[in-house]
């Protein structure tokens with residue numbers, strides 16, 4: 682489940698639990714396509730869409746996106762150093778349902794404009 686808090690001014694944060702299970706607030710900034718490149722010794726794959734997640738209490742910032750294959754990718758250490766072939770992390774697990782919900786919302790918006 683993904684939790685988004687939106688205040689009365691319309692400012693929103695995404696809540697992601699840390700390793701101890703405590704909810705941490707992240708700012709989300711939508712990004713555009715990312716070309717594959719090397720960044721600080723890490724190979725960043727081509728990402729047709731991306732977002733930047735910034736943890737508000739530490740300032741840690743992660744690039745997260747979905748690759749052409751449909752697999753999610755994240756620049757966080759947990760994802761970067763995971764040994765499993767089907768890598769994931771809490772950021773990818775948070776953004777996957779948000780992305781699906783946004784696609785659903787936008788589809789409904791486009792559909793509604795036809796009437």
Ligand SMILES: [Zn+2]
Nearest residue numbers: 755757770772
């Ligand atoms: Zn991550």
